[in-house]
Each structure stands twice: as structure tokens, then as C-alpha cells.
Amino acid sequence: MSNPYKAAVKQLQVAGEKLGLSKSMLRKLSRPDRVIKKEIEIELDSGRRKKFKAFRSQHNNARGPYKGGIRFHAQVSLDEVKALSMWMTWKCAMAGIPFGGGKGGVIVDPKQLSEGELERLSRAYARAFAPYIGPKVDVPAPDVNTTPQIMSWMADEYKKWRMENEEWRMTKKEKDELKATFTGKPVSEGGSLGRTEATGLGGVEILKHLAKRLNLKPENTTVAVQGFGNVGYYFAHFAHKAGFKVVAVSDSQGAVYVPNGLDPETTLKCKQEKGQVAGCYCVGSVCDVRHGRRISNEEVLMLPVDILVPAALEGVINANVARKLKAKAIVEMANGPVTPEADKILADRGILSVPDVLANSGGVTVSYFEWKQNLSGQEWTKKKAFNELKKTMQKAFDFVWKMHQDKNVDLRTAAYLVAVKRVADAMGRK
Ligand code: NAD
Numbered sequence: 500m501s502n503p504y505k506a507a508v509k510q511l512q513v514a515g516e517k518l519g520l521s522k523s524m525l526r527k528l529s530r531p532d533r534v535i536k537k538e539i540e541i542e543l544d545s546g547r548r549k550k551f552k553a554f555r556s557q558h559n560n561a562r563g564p565y566k567g568g569i570r571f572h573a574q575v576s577l578d579e580v581k582a583l584s585m586w587m588t589w590k591c592a593m594a595g596i597p598f599g600g601g602k603g604g605v606i607v608d609p610k611q612l613s614e615g616e617l618e619r620l621s622r623a624y625a626r627a628f629a630p631y632i633g634p635k636v637d638v639p640a641p642d643v644n645t646t647p648q649i650m651s652w653m654a655d656e657y658k659k660w661r662m663e664n665e666e667w668r669m670t671k672k673e674k675d676e677l678k679a680t681f682t683g684k685p686v687s688e689g690g691s692l693g694r695t696e697a698t699g700l701g702g703v704e705i706l707k708h709l710a711k712r713l714n715l716k717p718e719n720t721t722v723a724v725q726g727f728g729n730v731g732y733y734f735a736h737f738a739h740k741a742g743f744k745v746v747a748v749s750d751s752q753g754a755v756y757v758p759n760g761l762d763p764e765t766t767l768k769c770k771q772e773k774g775q776v777a778g779c780y781c782v783g784s785v786c787d788v789r790h791g792r793r794i795s796n797e798e799v800l801m802l803p804v805d806i807l808v809p810a811a812l813e814g815v816i817n818a819n820v821a822r823k824l825k826a827k828a829i830v831e832m833a834n835g836p837v838t839p840e841a842d843k844i845l846a847d848r849g850i851l852s853v854p855d856v857l858a859n860s861g862g863v864t865v866s867y868f869e870w871k872q873n874l875s876g877q878e879w880t881k882k883k884a885f886n887e888l889k890k891t892m893q894k895a896f897d898f899v900w901k902m903h904q905d906k907n908v909d910l911r912t913a914a915y916l917v918a919v920k921r922v923a924d925a926m927g928r929k
Pocket of ligand 1: 698725726727728729730731749750751752796810811812813832833834859860862863
């Protein structure tokens with residue numbers, strides 16, 4: 500299914516029917532509460548003015564403020580933003596954090612903009628959407644191509660807008676709380692320690708619990724990771740630290756296979772020198788061609804490993820891949836890496852796939868910690884953020900696993916049953 504919004508509605512319907520939700524409840528949950536479309540205009544360095552289409556979809560706030568990133572990408576579409584906002588609702592409900600779901604986007608190729616133009620675009624977005632967001636209303640964050648620096652510009656512009664329009668009626672507390680409007684900020688501006696590692700670390704917590712349920716011992720469990728960016732690297736790093744054998748990693752240029760297990764940290768250093776992981780056969784501190792071999796991106800998905808971890812792109816595990824892959828289980832660290840057609844094939848083949856809404860929810864969980872710290876004026880240590888994250892992931896995994904066993908459904912359906920029920924309950928199940 501190529502339209503992400505249609506796919507999201509379909510997934511909701513499957514869960515909704517199993518939960519016995521009324522037609523009117525399903526209708527409400529299928530549509531965002533509000534979709535805001537704007538045209539934002541900035542001055543380019545050349546002096547010319549240019550307009551960009553920008554969106555914010557607020558899907559559901561029954562459990563707390565709308566929460567979700569802002570994406571800067573040439574392929575952003577309204578349907579994509581709507582789907583992503585719905586998935587955020589389920590992800591936050593799944594993690595048990597008090598947020599709903601939202602998502603924003605701008606149709607732009609940010610690589611075509613200078614730093615100054617990017618700042619003007621970020622500030623223009625924050626100003627255009629300022630009337631619809633706020634620490635208790637809608638809390639945006641980074642997403643594809645948006646960074647802590649961009650959050651910092653947006654938070655600053657939002658604050659200016661509020662001061663220009665409402666300072667006369669704001670209490671000191673309300674002014675202090677304004678920084679909680681955006682998460683994913685630089686640590687020096689109220690960002691949380693541990694956010695950078697959070698998604699990978701959270702995924703490895705899920706891996707550990709899954710391995711226990713499947714009676715796999717870390718030292719005998721092989722793992723292949725597609726993608727070696729923020730999520731893929733930290734996943735490999737923490738999995739290696741927990742004793743799992745990470746035998747393959749890839750990036751957009753290619754992949755390496757090191758059958759006895761590679762060292763992610765040395766591999767990262769090697770990638771930084773070479774510009775790619777291909778050629779980095781690193782065991783301990785030594786990278787040597789005798790340790791492994793170069794393989795293609797497609798081969799990574801087909802390796803005879805215990806756990807396959809897509810941590811790069813959407814839709815990579817399609818029907819064709821699902822028919823041939825040899826892994827015992829999948830941990831979905833990217834958003835939407837398994838297509839609905841592949842899902843059915845994996846279920847028929849008895850291959851478990853831990854869904855993205857559970858596996859990669861570590862990122863939004865630490866964003867919640869940032870919001871909480873900003874509102875309470877606290878600053879947590881990294882150790883505290885990690886400990887709280889691990890507890891949250893374990894709780895979420897246990898709920899989904901119980902539902903998977905009690906209802907005899909796959910893990911994705913189980914996660915949806917948990918998440919959609921929590922949201923419907925919060926809405927009073929009308
Ligand atoms: P990133 O840009 O840091 O890294 C992406 C990686 O994928 C890079 O190493 C890139 O080389 C690699 N890649 C690109 N094309 C590839 C290909 N064809 N084969 C193999 N590797 C390829 O991005 P990220 O933040 O690590 O995000 C990865 C995925 O995780 C995305 O789907 C994102 O939506 C999802 N996600 C990220 C977070 C987060 O906190 N960063 C949270 C939840 C979900």
C-alpha cells in the first residue's frame with residue numbers, strides 16, 4: 500500500500516474490530532482532530548522571496564498534548580504527515596507516556612538551503628504555527644532533517660511570538676514553561692541528557708526481553724543491523740555491550756559481514772575515516788580484511804542471523820524480502836520498515852516482528868523526560884534518564900507480549916490492541 504495514511508487507517512481498523520470499537524469511535528480515530536496548512540515565505544540569500552508548503556497534523560490529544568516531530572523533506576505530503584501523526588498517538592500510548600500524536604512537515608529539500616535560509620525557514624514555521632502549539636497543547640520535536648539547532652531556533656521564535664502577543668497576561672511560571680514547547684533541544688538549552696542514545700538503547704532493551712522469551716542467550720545470538728546512523732549505531736553499540744554478536748552493519752554505500760562479531764565503536768571510527776562502513780571489518784580495535792567481507796545492502800537483509808534490525812528506511816522488508824529472509828525475529832527500529840504484505844508473510848512463516856511503535860519508542864520517551872524536566876525545573880543525569888527509559892521499555896514490552904499470548908495475535912496487532920484501547924478508553928469509548 501503506497502499511501503501511508505491509507506495504511507495507517509487499515510492498521511487501525513484491524514485493531515478496532517478486534518477491540519469491538521463502535522463505528523463512530525473508529526471514524527474519530529481515523530481522522531486527525533485538526534490539520535493546519537500554511538504557506539510560509541522566507542527571503543533567500545539572493546534577495547528573492549520563496550514560499551513553502553507547511554503542515555501540522557494534530558491527530559489525538561485524549562491522553563495528553565499532541566506530540567511529534569517536524570520533517571523537512573522534498574517528499575513530505577499531507578497524507579504522510581497525517582499518517583505519522585496517527586502513529587505517534589499509538590507510539591505514545593504504547594510507551595505509556597502522557598502525550599497524544601502530532602506531526603509537522605515542510606515540503607523542502609533542506610540541502611538546497613544555506614544555514615541562514617534554514618534558520619529563516621525554521622523561524623517562519625514556528626511563527627506560522629505558534630497559535631496552535633504550546634507546552635500543554637502540542638509539543639513538536641526533530642524528525643527527518645530537523646536537528647537540535649533547528650529546535651533551538653524554533654523555540655526562540657515561538658517564545659518571541661508569545662511575548663509579543665501575550666506577555667501582559669502571562670505568569671512567571673508560564674513564561675518559564677515556554678521552553679517545554681519543543682523537545683530535542685541542545686542540552687545547553689534544556690535538552691535532556693541521553694536523548695541522542697535513547698532510541699538505540701530503548702531498542703536494545705526490547706531485544707534483551709525478546710531474547711529471553713525466545714530462550715536466546717546474548718553470546719549465541721547473532722544480529723544484523725541495516726543503517727549505521729543515530730539509531731543503527733547506538734543499537735549496535737548497546738547490543739554489543741550487552742553481549743550480543745553484531746555480525747553485520749550497513750549504510751547507504753554498502754555493508755560489512757564479520758561472522759565472529761564486529762566492534763561497533765571501532766567500526767564507527769573506521770567509517771568516519773573512510774566515509775562508509777564497507778571495508779571496516781573491525782574486531783576489537785583491529786580492522787582487517789581477514790575478519791570479514793563486504794556484502795551488498797540486500798544481502799544484509801538475507802543473512803542467516805537470529806535477529807534482523809532494519810534501522811534505516813521505510814518499506815525495506817517487502818513481500819519479496821519477507822519470503823526469503825532467514826532471521827528468526829525482527830526488531831523494527833526504523834519507522835514502517837515492514838510493508839503490510841510482508842507482515843502477513845512473516846506471520847505465516849512464524850517470524851516475529853517487534854513493531855516500530857514499540858521498538859523505537861525510546862526516542863519519544865526521553866523527549867517526554869525532557870518536557871517533564873523543563874516543566875519542573877529539574878535536570879536529570881544521564882544515568883537517571885537511562886534507568887527510567889529501561890523501566891518504561893520493559894513495561895511496554897511486557898504489556899505487548901501478554902496481549903500477543905492472551906489473544907494469539909502477532910506482535911504488531913498486540914501493540915495496536917494495547918495502544919488503541921488506551922486511547923479509546925481515554926476518550927470514554929463513545
Ligand atoms: P540517520 O539519518 O542518522 O541514519 C540513517 C542511516 O541509514 C544512515 O547510516 C544511512 O547511511 C543509512 N541508509 C540510508 N539508505 C540506506 C540503505 N539503502 N541501506 C542501508 N542503509 C541505508 O537516521 P536515524 O535517526 O538513525 O533514523 C533511522 C530510522 O529510525 C528512520 O526510519 C527514523 O524515522 C527512525 N527513527 C528515528 C528515531 C531517532 O530518535 N533518531 C526515533 C524513532 C524512529
